[in-house]
Amino acid sequence: MIEEKQIKKTTESLPFGEVGGASKDYTTLNLGPTHPATHGIFQNIVKMDGEIIVDAVPTIGYIHRAFEKIAERRPYYQITPLTDRMNYCSSPINNMGWHMTVEKLAGIEIPKRVQYMRVVIMELARIADHIVCNSVIGVDTGALSGFLYVFQQREHIYEIYEEICGARLTTNVGRIGGLERDFSPKCIDKIEYFLKTFPAVLKEFESLLMRNRIFMDRTISVGAITAERALNYGFTGPNLRATGVDYDVRVMNPYSGYQDFDFVVPVGTSGDTYDRFMVREQEMWESLSIIRQAMDKIKQMPEKVFHADVPEFYLPPKEEVYNNMEALIYHFKIVMGEVEVPKGEVYHSVEGGNGELGFYLVSDGGRTPYRLHFRRPCFIYYQAYTEMIKGAMLSDAILTLSSLNVIAGELDA
Amino acid sequence: MEDTLLHIIHDKLKSKFGEDIISAEQAYDFPVYTVSKKKIIEIISFLYNEEELGFRFLTTMCGIQFPENKGGEFCIMYQLHNMPKNWRIRLKVFTPSNDMEYPTLTGIFSTANWMEREAFDFYGFIFKGHPNLIRILNVEDMNYFPMRKEYPLEDGTREDKNDSMFGR
Numbered sequence: 001m002i003e004e005k006q007i008k009k010t011t012e013s014l015p016f017g018e019v020g021g022a023s024k025d026y027t028t029l030n031l032g033p034t035h036p037a038t039h040g041i042f043q044n045i046v047k048m049d050g051e052i053i054v055d056a057v058p059t060i061g062y063i064h065r066a067f068e069k070i071a072e073r074r075p076y077y078q079i080t081p082l083t084d085r086m087n088y089c090s091s092p093i094n095n096m097g098w099h100m101t102v103e104k105l106a107g108i109e110i111p112k113r114v115q116y117m118r119v120v121i122m123e124l125a126r127i128a129d130h131i132v133c134n135s136v137i138g139v140d141t142g143a144l145s146g147f148l149y150v151f152q153q154r155e156h157i158y159e160i161y162e163e164i165c166g167a168r169l170t171t172n173v174g175r176i177g178g179l180e181r182d183f184s185p186k187c188i189d190k191i192e193y194f195l196k197t198f199p200a201v202l203k204e205f206e207s208l209l210m211r212n213r214i215f216m217d218r219t220i221s222v223g224a225i226t227a228e229r230a231l232n233y234g235f236t237g238p239n240l241r242a243t244g245v246d247y248d249v250r251v252m253n254p255y256s257g258y259q260d261f262d263f264v265v266p267v268g269t270s271g272d273t274y275d276r277f278m279v280r281e282q283e284m285w286e287s288l289s290i291i292r293q294a295m296d297k298i299k300q301m302p303e304k305v306f307h308a309d310v311p312e313f314y315l316p317p318k319e320e321v322y323n324n325m326e327a328l329i330y331h332f333k334i335v336m337g338e339v340e341v342p343k344g345e346v347y348h349s350v351e352g353g354n355g356e357l358g359f360y361l362v363s364d365g366g367r368t369p370y371r372l373h374f375r376r377p378c379f380i381y382y383q384a385y386t387e388m389i390k391g392a393m394l395s396d397a398i399l400t401l402s403s404l405n406v407i408a409g410e411l412d413a
Numbered sequence: 414m415e416d417t418l419l420h421i422i423h424d425k426l427k428s429k430f431g432e433d434i435i436s437a438e439q440a441y442d443f444p445v446y447t448v449s450k451k452k453i454i455e456i457i458s459f460l461y462n463e464e465e466l467g468f469r470f471l472t473t474m475c476g477i478q479f480p481e482n483k484g485g486e487f488c489i490m491y492q493l494h495n496m497p498k499n500w501r502i503r504l505k506v507f508t509p510s511n512d513m514e515y516p517t518l519t520g521i522f523s524t525a526n527w528m529e530r531e532a533f534d535f536y537g538f539i540f541k542g543h544p545n546l547i548r549i550l551n552v553e554d555m556n557y558f559p560m561r562k563e564y565p566l567e568d569g570t571r572e573d574k575n576d577s578m579f580g581r
């Protein structure tokens with residue numbers, strides 16, 4: 001009911017349209033919540049003048065799962081699976097962000113090798129995330145084959161996740177204080193294989209779309225936003241960089257050893273769908289180069305270091321729990337949530353697939369966070385969607401949505 | 414360097430707003446200022462417009478509840494970012510539980526729109542002047558504010574779970 005009221009309200013100050021006025025007939029179209037073109041559970045009630053969108057009212061919250069409330073009743077290490085389910089296209093980044101937040105709170109120093117291993121996992125996740133977004137832009141312009149082609153590569157990334165942590169989509173990878181196990185030789189082989197095969201595939205994918213006349217006509221100057229508006233709307237990540245602002249958390253506030261890597265932050269100029277596509281495309285190349293650098297660094301370091309020496313946070317190996325009193329005590333304390341955590345408030349942000357993913361954690365020294373707030377990039381920039389699609393064609397609105405890469409899990413948390 | 418950032422901004426705020434800046438502290442890598450509620454809009458627009466400060470980006474904001482903190486049971490946290498200089502600060506504004514009204518930030522930051530709706534949805538903060546203050550993530554006919562501490566996560570009548578041994 002609220003939606004209808006809103007639509008009526010905006011009728012009076014009609015943003016465009018030469019005839020307009022009370023006599024004009026508009027169509028109200030309910031787009032979503034479960035529509036194949038929206039790639040997730042979003043509802044937009046759009047008011048249309050022919051095929052042109054006059055106004056839109058988004059409704060969100062369809063998969064709200066109250067993570068912030070649940071987190072207030074969970075020990076720190078049990079919150080990792082919650083973060084998986086936010087941006088499920090790149091869940092390892094969320095996991096690592098959460099681990100780093102707790103490590104920052106507890107003042108845990110992570111060995112360099114572990115940091116680089118995390119970088120490898122996070123950059124693989126970024127590639128997987130961007131593959132989804134960019135190939136789906138292709139699908140929405142009518143190019144289905146590219147999507148099927150690069151999803152094969154995403155499968156390779158998921159196989160690497162499987163080697164690292166056993167899971168594929170909701171990975172729950174890593175632990176507070178490090179990773180749960182070292183990269184196995186098979187895992188390293190798979191990463192090497194991916195690094196070898198992916199560039200050719202990405203190149204071919206680019207040649208399918210990048211200079212394709214139809215693709216360019218559909219994306220250039222569609223869903224554009226200026227840098228000022230984007231900053232005012234709290235955009236971060238590829239969507240902000242497409243407008244020309246070179247804000248990247250990895251460079252601005254480096255974490256997990258990103259300062260040791262050499263990479264470029266690609267920026268666009270006009271902030272339209274094509275620029276967002278190109279920024280993501282270029283970021284995949286940069287991620288590949290970061291993974292290569294990280295793998296080279298890992299190989300030069302002493303082996304078998306995959307976690308920090310923090311027995312109060314890091315679960316001991318199972319054999320030791322059975323045969324060693326000290327390990328048993330630590331195991332018990334961690335599992336029962338009796339670990340001493342300092343009081344304080346900490347904010348840590350990582351560059352997620354869609355932008356600055358922040359964790360604001362207030363600890364009162366108890367076994368669970370006192371308050372945990374997620375800064376979810378999707379939630380923050382999706383509110384600009386209405387403004388971006390006003391005056392656009394309906395089919396362009398679909399394209400804008402997929403190029404923003406709004407992930408329902410992160411939007412609703 | 415971060416320690417000096419705390420002081421640079423504190424001096425500027427103190428000389429302009431005096432008593433309304435209640436306290437300043439360093440929480441890990443963030444300078445945190447507790448400010449009074451009646452001047453919050455002036456303070457944020459000062460931080461936004463002042464040439465040397467230029468906090469033009471609202472990173473995030475959220476509500477927090479401290480039931481034991483009498484006279485300031487509720488709090489809103491704002492995080493501002495000056496991107497060119499990479500300065501990040503946090504403002505905290507406390508309010509007693511019988512006065513949940515805050516001025517809206519939507520006049521300065523468009524992004525505050527949904528953030529404020531979220532804070533309203535979870536805690537029941539009322540943002541005066543907000544264009545569309547309705548629930549955002551929860552169902553519209555919900556008649557309580559679920560993130561408040563008095564609402565347990567699980568059904569309070571359950572007896573099969575005894576958490577007295579290891580509970581909070």
